[in-house]
Amino acid sequence: MIRRSSGELVAAHLRRMVFTGEYRPGDRVRQDEIATELGVSRIPVREAIIALDREGWVTVEPHRGAFVRGFDPDYVRDHYELYGLVFGLMAARVAERADAAGRRRVLDAAEAVAAADPADPRAFNEANRAFLRALDEEARSPRLTSMARVMTSIVPGNFFREIPGAIEDQRTGVAAVARAIEAGDTEGATAEFAALLRAQGELVVAVLDGRGVFATPEAAPARP
Amino acid sequence: MDRPSSGDLVAAHIRQLVVEGAYRPGERVRQDEIAAELGVSRIPVREAIIALEREGWVTVEPHRGAFVNGLDADYVRDHFELHAGILGLTARRFIERATDDDRAALAAAAEGVAAADPTDPDELNAAVYRWLDALEQASHAPRLASMTRVMANLLPGNFFALVPDAVPVQRKAVAGISAALLAGDAESAAQGFASMLRGHGDLVIALLESRGVFAGQAKTA
Numbered sequence: 094m095i096r097r098s099s100g101e102l103v104a105a106h107l108r109r110m111v112f113t114g115e116y117r118p119g120d121r122v123r124q125d126e127i128a129t130e131l132g133v134s135r136i137p138v139r140e141a142i143i144a145l146d147r148e149g150w151v152t153v154e155p156h157r158g159a160f161v162r163g164f165d166p167d168y169v170r171d172h173y174e175l176y177g178l179v180f181g182l183m184a185a186r187v188a189e190r191a192d193a194a195g196r197r198r199v200l201d202a203a204e205a206v207a208a209a210d211p212a213d214p215r216a217f218n219e220a221n222r223a224f225l226r227a228l229d230e231e232a233r234s235p236r237l238t239s240m241a242r243v244m245t246s247i248v249p250g251n252f253f254r255e256i257p258g259a260i261e262d263q264r265t266g267v268a269a270v271a272r273a274i275e276a277g278d279t280e281g282a283t284a285e286f287a288a289l290l291r292a293q294g295e296l297v298v299a300v301l302d303g304r305g306v307f308a309t310p311e312a313a314p315a316r317p
Numbered sequence: 318m319d320r321p322s323s324g325d326l327v328a329a330h331i332r333q334l335v336v337e338g339a340y341r342p343g344e345r346v347r348q349d350e351i352a353a354e355l356g357v358s359r360i361p362v363r364e365a366i367i368a369l370e371r372e373g374w375v376t377v378e379p380h381r382g383a384f385v386n387g388l389d390a391d392y393v394r395d396h397f398e399l400h401a402g403i404l405g406l407t408a409r410r411f412i413e414r415a416t417d418d419d420r421a422a423l424a425a426a427a428e429g430v431a432a433a434d435p436t437d438p439d440e441l442n443a444a445v446y447r448w449l450d451a452l453e454q455a456s457h458a459p460r461l462a463s464m465t466r467v468m469a470n471l472l473p474g475n476f477f478a479l480v481p482d483a484v485p486v487q488r489k490a491v492a493g494i495s496a497a498l499l500a501g502d503a504e505s506a507a508q509g510f511a512s513m514l515r516g517h518g519d520l521v522i523a524l525l526e527s528r529g530v531f532a533g534q535a536k537t538a
Contacts, residue, residue: 098377136363139360139364140363140364143364143367143368144367147372147466147467148371148467149460149463167410167457168459168460171459171460171461172460174406174461175406175461175464178402178403179399182398182399190391234391234392234395235392236391236395236396236399238373239370239373239386240373240399242371243371243372243373
């Protein structure tokens with residue numbers, strides 16, 4: 094694992110605050126407070142803000158500060174559509190660019206997802222991460238790799254523990270993607286990945302809605 | 318338009334160095350040198366590096382520094398395909414979410430592109446940006462808009478001045494995509510973006526090859 098910089102740790106902290114609803118849409122990020130709370134200087138906080146701006150979590154208004162972006166169900170849906178696009182393109186690249194051994198590695202990783210205990214979110218998450226890593230590496234696309242890195246999850250921690258029903262969707266979806274890759278069907282691989290992530294997005298919408306995280310007209314203050 | 322921060326200006330400078338071939342794939346970004354050259358402190362340089370890492374231009378290795386990512390024909394192709402995918406999703410959202418006013422604004426912006434002088438890259442570029450802005454506003458998809466921003470132009474500067482052959486492709490595509498959007502045909506609009514950007518990608522590959530920028534190519538003086 095790559096050791097994370099303090100800027101990245103601050104960014105992870107801020108993402109979690111948005112996910113839990115501690116930071117509301119339109120809230121100004123209190124940079125000094127966060128620096129004190131985490132015992133870091135203002136520089137990693139500033140670095141975190143820049144990364145989060147590029148990732149779409151906050152909007153930086155010059156000379157005014159960083160504001161948490163409004164989060165609504167459409168935002169979450171769009172996020173998962175983007176995920177589906179990036180991973181779908183990776184699956185297509187595996188079908189096009191990977192050699193026989195690379196394709197085999199991806200298909201074996203997909204089988205490991207199918208074999209993982211669906212009652213154990215930790216084991217399932219590990220198998221799924223290994224599958225995504227194989228896909229990423231065998232796609233041989235630095236452009237898609239960097240895009241996947243920008244797509245930090247809306248759900249911090251173990252997705253499969255946090256989101257009920259996600260394991261079942263993932264098992265079905267990964268199997269469908271693997272079948273398409275095996276058949277060399279690039280369009281099918283792209284379409285299956287998009288469908289899988291669209292379904293996951295709907296589950297995330299349901300969880301966040303249940304927690305009252307979404308912006309409501311009353312909760313969203315006027316833009317500065 | 319917001320005034321770009323000094324970090325943004327440093328990022329633009331570094332992108333320029335990469336596409337000019339002044340920085341080679343795998344090369345370490347000399348942050349002190351850049352700070353001295355541009356007369357800024359190390360902080361905006363550090364900020365630029367973080368933004369460029371999120372945009373896929375460099376890879377940061379903790380305690381070692383930032384290294385330029387290899388640029389090759391596949392990289393350019395993947396970049397344009399990804400961009401087309403994002404705009405294709407934006408087109409779908411336009412059809413689901415645009416109001417009558419949004420649709421009128423898009424139609425007006427499309428006419429602006431048609432009316433722009435094709436021999437004046439600045440005028441055309443401004444019209445195309447207004448059209449993209451109208452599409453972005455009308456699709457009500459901030460998540461997609463922030464992703465489009467991360468896709469920052471692969472070529473710094475005026476695209477149509479650098480790649481004049483892209484002008485007729487772009488004009489024709491804007492007309493076709495706008496018609497499809499206004500007719501509620503998401504599939505054709507997405508295909509319009511895909512074929513336009515595939516064409517742009519091929520032109521950019523040819524340009525960068527002629528500059529000797531790609532990984533594995535001998536550096537031309």
